[in-house]
Amino acid sequence: MAGDFYASLPVIEDFARAVAADAYSPLPDDWKVGFADVKGSTAAVAAGRYKAVNMIGAGVVAAVSNALHRRPFPFVFGGDGASFAVSPQDAPQAEAALRAMATFAREDFDFELRIAMAQVGEIRAGGRDVRVARYGPSENIAYAMFAGGGLTWLDEVAKAGRFALEPAAPGARPDLSDLSCRWGVTPARHGLILSLIVAPRGDDPRFAPFLAELVRDALAVEDGGRPVTIDSLIGGAAGPAIALESSVFRAAGASGAAARAKAALIYGIAFLVKAFDLKLGDFDMKQYKRDLVANADFRKFDDGLRMTLDCSKDFADALEAKLGLAPFVEWGMARQEGAQITCYSPLSAGRAHLHFIDGAGGGYTMAAKALKGRRAGAIFAG
Numbered sequence: 001m002a003g004d005f006y007a008s009l010p011v012i013e014d015f016a017r018a019v020a021a022d023a024y025s026p027l028p029d030d031w032k033v034g035f036a037d038v039k040g041s042t043a044a045v046a047a048g049r050y051k052a053v054n055m056i057g058a059g060v061v062a063a064v065s066n067a068l069h070r071r072p073f074p075f076v077f078g079g080d081g082a083s084f085a086v087s088p089q090d091a092p093q094a095e096a097a098l099r100a101m102a103t104f105a106r107e108d109f110d111f112e113l114r115i116a117m118a119q120v121g122e123i124r125a126g127g128r129d130v131r132v133a134r135y136g137p138s139e140n141i142a143y144a145m146f147a148g149g150g151l152t153w154l155d156e157v158a159k160a161g162r163f164a165l166e167p168a169a170p171g172a173r174p175d176l177s178d179l180s181c182r183w184g185v186t187p188a189r190h191g192l193i194l195s196l197i198v199a200p201r202g203d204d205p206r207f208a209p210f211l212a213e214l215v216r217d218a219l220a221v222e223d224g225g226r227p228v229t230i231d232s233l234i235g236g237a238a239g240p241a242i243a244l245e246s247s248v249f250r251a252a253g254a255s256g257a258a259a260r261a262k263a264a265l266i267y268g269i270a271f272l273v274k275a276f277d278l279k280l281g282d283f284d285m286k287q288y289k290r291d292l293v294a295n296a297d298f299r300k301f302d303d304g305l306r307m308t309l310d311c312s313k314d315f316a317d318a319l320e321a322k323l324g325l326a327p328f329v330e331w332g333m334a335r336q337e338g339a340q341i342t343c344y345s346p347l348s349a350g351r352a353h354l355h356f357i358d359g360a361g362g363g364y365t366m367a368a369k370a371l372k373g374r375r376a377g378a379i380f381a382g
Contacts, residue, residue: 037081074144079364199304225309332371
């Protein structure tokens, strides 16, 4: 079946191998690519709403996954949004979830979520490709990696109004089951949390070897720059965590009071389970924490390298200097004191629960702002 295309791809366990150009397979022409991002996310982050921004970005993934009954499909979390691809058979359900997510973001969070979908063939007609690979950070999970420039192309044209989708009718809600945000900010252990985006400028052949060198440098950092460890995991503050999770229950149809009560009860139970590493039936918190760390999505490739690293100031300075000497790349970084986690943990997935990592000071959103500012400066200078 066409929908089995992605699930049949081999899982690459070595991240250095996963960013190599020949690791990717072209998506079929009739597949559709979806795009979503929070308009004005930079201002929202500056106002302290970074957890809400991440919740909406991860919510896009959860909404589409639940609409597809959790069948495997390629997606990538971008901090203030997400991109994904689905087979023709799954496209109507994915589109409906995306449109409901836009309505939910507006009515519950006062965010405008830009959404769009385009056929892979249309993207190729625009001069770009969509190729995909599967990277497995652990034996439990595989995340999609995208290459070919198609996601970037759709991002750019969608923001100009092409392929735009309208939000669903007022009151429409996506299925956000198993989306949560109960973990607190994990502090940097080696100096700072670095959120990094590095993308090619044009089709310069120097980019591929430069990218490989950057990845080798990052993998050489202690523990590969992993920003979340078992020892650094802490529970999130009750107020923000309950407020965000209440929105998930409101999306399921609960009243405001009932949603808050349910979120508060679950937060209290989860707090005790985390604090004392308890077991509840088949659920083992110690194992869950180990899997969370192993499954964490803190490095990826989606037409460019994205990483959230725990590293020293010296490493960040050296990396910034190296990037500054490479005119064939576009890049942006953000330095923060901690990282944050947004989780999608269906019980039916067993140990294959998803954990999206971003910097706790704006992360990828602020790195993207820096990249765009540097790009605008280069254009003005030119």
